Amino acid sequence: MTVSNESDEPDVEMLQSAVATGDRPDGPNAVSSSLTFGWRALLKIKHVPEQLFDVTVFPIMFLLMFTYLFGGALAGSTGAYLQDLLPGILAMTVVFITIYTGVTLNNDIDKGVFDRFRTLPIWQPSVIVGALLGDAVRYTIASTLVIVLGLILGFRPEGGVIGVLAAVALLLVFSFSLSWIWTALGFVMRSPESLMGVSMMILFPLTFVSNVFVDPETMPGWLEAFVDINPVSHLVTAMRGLMHGSATAGEIGVVLAMSVALVVVFGPITMYLFRTST
Amino acid sequence: MTEHELTGNRTEFQGSSTPAEMTSSEPTQSPPSPTPAKDDRTRNRSFGALDDTALESKQVTDSVPLAIETSGLVKHFGETKAVDGIDMAVPAGGIYGLLGPNGAGKTTTIRMLATLLQPDEGTANVLGHDVVRESDAVRSSVSMTGQFASVDEDLTGNENLRLLARLLGYSRSRSKERTAELIDAFGLTEAATRQVKTYSGGMRRRLDIAASIVVTPDLLFLDEPTTGLDPRNRNQVWDIIRALVDNGTTVLLTTQYLDEADYLADRIAVIDDGRIIAEGTPSELKSSIGSGVLNVRLRDPERRVDAERLLAEILDAPIEIDSDPVALSARISDAANAANAFEVLSRSGIEVTDFALGQPSLDEVFLALTDRPATDELGEGGNSR
Numbered sequence: 231m232t233v234s235n236e237s238d239e240p241d242v243e244m245l246q247s248a249v250a251t252g253d254r255p256d257g258p259n260a261v262s263s264s265l266t267f268g269w270r271a272l273l274k275i276k277h278v279p280e281q282l283f284d285v286t287v288f289p290i291m292f293l294l295m296f297t298y299l300f301g302g303a304l305a306g307s308t309g310a311y312l313q314d315l316l317p318g319i320l321a322m323t324v325v326f327i328t329i330y331t332g333v334t335l336n337n338d339i340d341k342g343v344f345d346r347f348r349t350l351p352i353w354q355p356s357v358i359v360g361a362l363l364g365d366a367v368r369y370t371i372a373s374t375l376v377i378v379l380g381l382i383l384g385f386r387p388e389g390g391v392i393g394v395l396a397a398v399a400l401l402l403v404f405s406f407s408l409s410w411i412w413t414a415l416g417f418v419m420r421s422p423e424s425l426m427g428v429s430m431m432i433l434f435p436l437t438f439v440s441n442v443f444v445d446p447e448t449m450p451g452w453l454e455a456f457v458d459i460n461p462v463s464h465l466v467t468a469m470r471g472l473m474h475g476s477a478t479a480g481e482i483g484v485v486l487a488m489s490v491a492l493v494v495v496f497g498p499i500t501m502y503l504f505r506t507s508t
Numbered sequence: 509m510t511e512h513e514l515t516g517n518r519t520e521f522q523g524s525s526t527p528a529e530m531t532s533s534e535p536t537q538s539p540p541s542p543t544p545a546k547d548d549r550t551r552n553r554s555f556g557a558l559d560d561t562a563l564e565s566k567q568v569t570d571s572v573p574l575a576i577e578t579s580g581l582v583k584h585f586g587e588t589k590a591v592d593g594i595d596m597a598v599p600a601g602g603i604y605g606l607l608g609p610n611g612a613g614k615t616t617t618i619r620m621l622a623t624l625l626q627p628d629e630g631t632a633n634v635l636g637h638d639v640v641r642e643s644d645a646v647r648s649s650v651s652m653t654g655q656f657a658s659v660d661e662d663l664t665g666n667e668n669l670r671l672l673a674r675l676l677g678y679s680r681s682r683s684k685e686r687t688a689e690l691i692d693a694f695g696l697t698e699a700a701t702r703q704v705k706t707y708s709g710g711m712r713r714r715l716d717i718a719a720s721i722v723v724t725p726d727l728l729f730l731d732e733p734t735t736g737l738d739p740r741n742r743n744q745v746w747d748i749i750r751a752l753v754d755n756g757t758t759v760l761l762t763t764q765y766l767d768e769a770d771y772l773a774d775r776i777a778v779i780d781d782g783r784i785i786a787e788g789t790p791s792e793l794k795s796s797i798g799s800g801v802l803n804v805r806l807r808d809p810e811r812r813v814d815a816e817r818l819l820a821e822i823l824d825a826p827i828e829i830d831s832d833p834v835a836l837s838a839r840i841s842d843a844a845n846a847a848n849a850f851e852v853l854s855r856s857g858i859e860v861t862d863f864a865l866g867q868p869s870l871d872e873v874f875l876a877l878t879d880r881p882a883t884d885e886l887g888e889g890g891n892s893r
Contacts (some may be wrong), residue, residue, distance in 0.1 A: 238696060238697055238699070239694040239695045239744065239748060240693065240694050240714060240744050240748055241692070241693055241695065242747055242751055244689075244692055244693035245693045245694070245747075245748060245751040246751050246754065247693075248689050248690055248693040248721075249721055249751060249752055249755045249757070249874070250724075250755055251686075251689075251724065252724070253682075253686075253721070253723060253724075254652045255676060255677035255678050255679075255682075256676045256677050256724060257648070257673070257676065257677045258674065258675060258676075262674075263675055264675075266674045266675055267675075269674075270660070270663070270671055272661050272666055273662075273663055274660075274663070275664065277662045277664075277703060328652070341656070341658075341661065342594055342656040342658040343656045343658055343659070343660050345619075345658050346625055346654070346658040346659075346719065347675075348621050348624055349624065349647055349650065349651065350625060350647065350672075350675050350676065351644060351647045351648040351651050351676075352675055354718075377741075380576050388639065391755035433712070447831055471818060495838075499893075501652065504628065
């Protein structure tokens with residue numbers, strides 16, 4: 231660390247005039263404060279670009295690895311497999327990346343920045359909502375990479391541009407909602423490491439024991455039952471439908487309903503922990 | 509006007525640190541008999557309840573609107589009672605000091621008042637609003653600078669202030685103006701576009717305080733604002749605090765340093781083991797715990813035995829003989845006696861090269877108030893002088 235020169239001194243006269251302004255702006259509304267926290271998240275990406283590592287390397291690695299590993303065996307050719315796999319891999323990578331939301335939050339709590347935010351007269355959830363909006367930018371970067379790489383490898387969505395965009399939008403909504411689990415855990419866990427551990431324990435079964443890689447009908451009945459209720463399976467089904475132009479309102483509706491349920495349950499828990507954490 | 513009265517008290521106290529002015533000090537009562545904290549049912553005991561100063565200050569407390577009023581505040585962390593029944597009345601305007609060693613409950617108290625922690629028992633009223641039921645109203649007129657810099661290290665100084673200005677409702681352009689104004693006033697112009705992680709401790713603390721006054725608060729909480737700062741940076745922070753108070757902001761600050769409380773605070777509450785064990789103006793506090801340590805150095809080491817005998821007679825206190833052959837010291841309770849001692853030594857032809865009355869340390873405050881020193885685990889603060 232460089233220690234800065236301290237030739238600058240506070241100036242008492244300027245101080246007095248600075249504190250004498252009787253400005254009392256009305257507090258910002260919920261949208262404005264959330265967007266401001268989103269801006270903070272973007273500033274952090276600007277100053278610490280290394281944090282984009284996970285949203286760039288992961289998706290590329292996953293897509294290449296699983297396409298060439300399973301493609302020939304499961305669908306006869308990598309090209310055929312990719313049509314089904316890409317929406318699934320996209321969902322899987324972004325869902326995986328959501329755990330960093332909790333990790334970032336956990337770091338913030340340690341630093342004392344939250345104390346400041348908690349004493350501000352703002353709509354308190356905007357601290358978290360804003361952070362999640364910033365994360366949405368990261369998810370978009372990851373999605374773009376996966377889709378562009380997929381197109382290069384031979385992915386041909388029948389739903390066209392609209393279908394692909396709709397699928398990504400649905401994915402962002404679901405990820406935003408799922409993140410509230412990690413924000414809640416971010417307040418409960420003592421360290422980023424333990425948080426990662428617990429998150430992985432939840433995410434591995436959730437993403438792998440799903441319909442991302444194979445058709446659930448080939449699985450034993452009890453496993454198929456789990457896969458069928460797994461939210462990630464529903465998400466992947468809806469995304470495949472949207473990308474290939476065959477999605478039903480029901481498939482999309484289920485995902486949206488699950489998203490709402492996640493926010494309704496974990497939103498208040500997060501905010502309770504936010505208010506009461508020491 | 510209130511502020512003026514309160515300031516008067518402080519000035520009176522500052523004078524007593526030089527021998528010349530000690531003679532003008534009012535004769536004071538001897539220290540209160542030490543009372544073990546555990547049995548102390550009469551918390552908030554006022555210093556020198558019998559002398560005029562106390563009466564006067566009581567009137568001040570009565571006539572001035574209160575910025576903070578708490579009753580029976582309690583906070584547990586698991587088995588530990590961090591705050592154990594705090595009753596506090598902080599007048600509006602001026603600086604109120606919470607003085608105590610590490611772990612005494614200062615931070616917990618201040619966090620409850622700033623709505624960061626919910627009390628387990630008791631009530632707290634801040635600027636007329638209950639901290640639990642009306643936390644939003646409290647938040648809109650208070651600000652807090654925590655013990656650990658609560659600015660974002662990854663962002664620049666400018667970005668930190670602009671972020672807060674936006675969150676407080678300033679428009680985009682006004683938040684830029686306000687940021688520039690504060691950055692200049694706090695002497696951070698050169699560092700404004702650098703990430704905070706490159707700042708020195710003093711700069712960071714200044715930015716932290718600037719962040720707390722983006723909108724000038726009615727009440728500012730400062731949790732150990734100068735801990736870890738060198739004297740120069742400490743003085744800068746003191747100047748900043750004074751400028752704020754001159755503008756009408758009430759400041760509640762916690763500190764481990766008696767001299768900081770002396771210098772800044774209009775009233776001090778001494779806190780130990782989660783309780784307030786004494787409260788009053790700095791002069792009341794001083795007179796009740798004695799005037800501190802008298803250090804004497806002689807020209808001629810041969811005369812030390814004589815000096816020791818004379819001092820013991822006049823001061824009526826045990827004299828400590830230093831390993832330095834010309835030095836003596838004594839803990840004294842009455843500053844006026846020290847002035848007499850100086851005269852007697854001169855009259856007896858004992859040449860004195862140094863005669864200084866040191867301020868009592870936090871250790872001595874605790875010794876006087878609780879009959880035990882600020883314990884070791886409570887650390888460095890106690891030995892700060």
